[in-house]
Amino acid sequence: MQGSDEPGIDRRDLLRMLAGVAAANALGVATWGALEALLPKGNADSWTKAVCRFCGTGCGVQVGMRDGKVTDVRGDELAHNAGVICVKGSMLRALPYVKGRLTTPMIRRGGKGSPLTAATWDEAMGLVASQFQAAIAASGPDSVAFYGSGQLFTEESYTANKLFKAGIRTNNVDGNPRLCMASAATGYTQTFGKDEPPGSYEDIDHADCLFVIGANPFHCHPPLHERMMRRKRLHPETTIICVDPRRTDTADHADIHLAPIPGTDLLLLNSMAQVICADGLVDVPFVERHVRFTDGSAPLDFAAFKAFLDASYVPEQVSQELGVPALDIRRVAHRFATAKATMSLWTMGLNQRTQGTALNAMVSSLHLLTGQFGRPGATPFSVTGQPNACGGVRDTGALSHALPNGRVVANPKHRQEMEELWGVPPGTISPKPGLPAVDLFQAMGDGKVRAALIMCTNPAQSLPNSAVQCANMGKAFLAVAEIFGDSETAQLADVLLPAALWIEKEGVTGQGERRYQYTPRLLRPPGECRSDLAILVELADRLGLGKLISARTPEAVWDEWRQISAHSKYNFAGITYPRLKALRGLQWPCPTPDHPGTPRRFVEGSDPLVAPGTGIEFYGFPDGKAVIATRPYVRSPELPSAEFPLQLTTGRVVEQWHTGTMTMRIPELRDGAGPAHIEISPSDADRAHVAEGARLRVISRFGSIEGLAHITDRCRPGTLFASFYDVKLLINRVVADHVDPVSKEPEYKVTAVRLELAQA
Ligand code: SF4
Structure with missing residues (x-):
């Protein structure tokens, strides 16, 4: 956006002329980008390369600043996205300034049901540490958990994983990438x-x-x-x-x-x-x-x-x-x-x-x-969903069954390797896999997980069968690091920890093509906000595990992490902070500081881990061969039936990012998307006597939700669609929570439902 002292057209004007973000999007990103090029570029004194905060495309952006404030964000023409960004990226300049930021720690002094009131960091972290210690003393390390995010920086996810698995000695480390990747x-x-x-x-x-x-x-x-x-x-x-x-x-x-x-x-x-x-x-x-x-x-x-x-x-x-x-x-x-x-x-x-x-x-x-x-x-x-699901969570092994660089908890050799690399005694890492997301929140309801730290995610809105899971969350002690105090998850917290956002902290993200990219710290966080890394370091200190978490700055953590990667086929020891600051990211494997990165893995001449003369080598298996397995089709438990004759599927819209926690606060994006609707085909609408805008009740085996109908031939007859960004349509309350038996990822895309007309 143009500075207020600048004459001429700004992005808001441009959107108005186009009648909004939706119209801009209908033009396609190429046309939108061409129109954006009309905007004046003289509205910033400095431009610094960074990475978009939102999706796993991981677009490079240029952040324009004047007088210490972000005044514009453009696509970075030298990055892999060649300057092309979507409407969310082009509204990034508004993100640090949206209203409603949580700027001070909050605690419920009177326990569950009492109001959240302002607290000092010392009080808040003291309460978190004492609740963790009490749960561990009474019920063992598996009574506590970490639930993270594909939106934390790599340094943060890596530190959380190490703290919980090698320090607290529980594998109850999972996160929202379980739900998507x-x-x-x-x-x-x-x-x-x-x-x-x-x-x-x-x-x-x-x-x-x-x-x-x-x-x-x-x-x-x-x-x-x-x-x-x-x-x-x-x-x-x-x-x-x-x-x-x-x-x-x-x-x-x-x-x-x-x-x-x-x-x-x-x-x-x-x-x-x-x-x-x-x-x-x-x-x-x-x-x-x-x-x-x-x-x-x-x-x-x-x-x-x-x-x-x-x-x-x-x-x-x-x-x-x-x-x-x-x-x-x-x-x-x-x-x-x-x-x-x-x-x-x-x-x-x-x-x-x-x-x-x-x-x-x-x-x-x-x-x-x-x-x-x-x-x-x-x-x-x-293609990946979140900006750091790949680099931050899959690569670091910050999931309940996993250890860094493709290792798994269940493998004794893998545990031994990580114990040596982390410098902890043999037998420190528990051989018992932790709980994946759906089971983890269920265990809160069962009283098995008594205290949890949730960072950079909003599971109360994003989990399937979410009403049941919210009730489960209400039974555990929840410390939630958040940027806003009113998200669905924040409302269930016992302690809220104000977190820094995007360019208020520095770190590395790994997007969908194995490319690590660096985001600089360009702004002071508001109020008392701290980086998630700082919160984890303080928790480690308060739990007496400060010696284990000795790397305390993003660069120190990254250096530890890249050296650990050198002991694996994910080797990115050559991706240093100075290179990341100078370049538009690097793709691993990248074993040495002079290696250019690997666009095509398993291919001789591109992948440094493939032996010369091999051509293609699938080195993930000892015989160098890839595996094709018979994959019998199994009917979904959510196919249509007499009781539930329709199927609901869910997804995203361009203007909104996931649960809308950030993007629903940016007026152009909120108005561009409008309220979420329940989309229905014309033939299904006819059969159920549903008019455009009618209030519908969608009922599944898991719950029910009401929302407004939008009749569209984009829906296949028999299929409904809704997006999950809008708190006024918490569609995940009806979504099935069956999981894949191997990955433990839930079946968001298929839920059998029936419809009723609801009272207006
Ligand atoms: S939201 Fe995704 S596609 Fe849009 S600019 Fe950001 S990274 Fe690129």
């Missing part, structure tokens, strides 16, 4: 032996088939959508395939849109594999050299794998249950296999599923079967 991690690990995408965003520039499944980049990752559109403009022969039950804006821009019935798309992926195997589309030399097959417990040969597919997944067999014509399955399978380079992009539509691991692994398996791997443009690519 856990199935991507397990899918990659089961296929390649290591987590994180093998490819990069730049593969979009080389693909001539873009297979987008369970993702809506037009709204959720706009610069990536724009990059796909650019590829299509420059190379019109590029085929964009979109698989989504809704006719999204992404689907509108695709050449082929398949709209499966929610919960059935493993039928599609298995059926595509069947066509590929039956129609001679397998890259036999690639498969013979780089792949082994399994049924999950015993090795298979290719013939047995093909027989598994032939038995149940011929397109004509699955078409009706899937809701996609057999001819379309065949057409898409052939295009996927025969393109010069196919890139798959997916996100929550495949992750947030009871078969999320299988779906993730099966997309990668299609690439392995067809040899669509390792060349520019040929890669499976799981």
Whole structure:
């Protein structure tokens, strides 16, 4: 935004002329970016590179400042996003100045039910430490927990993980990436032996088939959508395939849109594999050299794998249950296999599923079967949701089953390695995996987890079956580090700790293509706000664990962490703070200070961990081969029934970030999105006598919620859609909390529901 003393047009004027953010978005990010270029750039004395606070695209931005205040934020033309940002990024300049910041610690002096009142840091942290100590003394280390976020800096998640697992000695460390990325991690690990995408965003520039499944980049990752559109403009022969039950804006821009019935798309992926195997589309030399097959417990040969597919997944067999014509399955399978380079992009539509691991692994398996791997443009690519779910949580192992750099709690060798690296006695790390998110909050209700520290996330709004989980949270002692005092989670807190935000602290985030990027501290936090790292260090001191948490500045923590990574296949010892400050991020592996980073993993010449002369080496497994497993389709417990004849699916909109805690306070974004609605197809609306704007009650096996109807042919008949950013439509109260048995990620995308007209 222009400074108040500047004449001429500013961003708010521009949005007004366009009739709002929604209209700006309808133009597409490229056009929006071109219009933004009209805005004067003389409204800042200095420009500093940083990273957008919001999504996992991890866009580089330039922060313009004058007189110590942020006056503008622009896309960074030298970053991977080439200056392209979405409307959320372009409104970042307002973020540090939104009203309602929590600026002082608050505690409930009279216990649960009493009001939160201002306190000193000493009082607040003293109370947190004493509650933790009391719970541990009475019920052991597993009676306390940490629940973190893919929005903390890496240094913060790493420190929390070390403090709880090697200090307090509980593995009850989980976070919101369990809700969004856990199935991507397990899918990659089961296929390649290591987590994180093998490819990069730049593969979009080389693909001539873009297979987008369970993702809506037009709204959720706009610069990536724009990059796909650019590829299509420059190379019109590029085929964009979109698989989504809704006719999204992404689907509108695709050449082929398949709209499966929610919960059935493993039928599609298995059926595509069947066509590929039956129609001679397998890259036999690639498969013979780089792949082994399994049924999950015993090795298979290719013939047995093909027989598994032939038995149940011929397109004509699955078409009706899937809701996609057999001819379309065949057409898409052939295009996927025969393109010069196919890139798959997916996100929550495949992750947030009871078969999320299988779906993730099966997309990668299609690439392995067809040899669509390792060349520019040929890669499976799981797009990530949060700005630091990959770098901060998946890489640091800040999840209840995990340890840093792909190690797991259940493996004695992995525990021993981390005990040596952390300098703690053998046997310190508990062999018992901690509780994943849904179980962790349930355990608060059961009295098994008695005290928890929650940082940088709003589980009271974001968890599935959230009304039940809020009741559970109400039974434990909750310390919540927050930027606002009125979020759904803050209202349940016993202690609120005011946290610094975005450029009020420095740190590193790892976005979706294994790229670590640095965000500088450019502002003083308001009031008494502290960084989450400072809060963790103080908790360590008060628990008598200060010696373990000896790295106390972001750079010192990063240096410890990158040295630890050198003892793994995630080696990024060469990514130092000075390099991060100078460069627009670096992609790991990056073992030495002169290494340029790795755009294509497992590929000789790009990945320094691949031995010369190997070509492609899947070094995550001892034999260097990737794994294709049989992935039988299992019907979702949330398929339609007589009692619940419709299906609810949920997602994001471009103007809003997750639970709207930040973006609903920025007027342009709040007004651009408007209130969340329950979207319903015209035929379902007719059948239920629902008029536009009618008040509806949505009822599932888990709860009910009321909201206003929006009738749209974007919804597949039989399917409702709602977004979760609006506290006036807490849609997660009705969302199913079944989880994937491997990843423990919940099934947000498919909940069986029925509708009633509610009283206005
Ligand atoms: S919200 Fe995501 S897509 Fe938008 S500017 Fe920020 S990082 Fe980029």
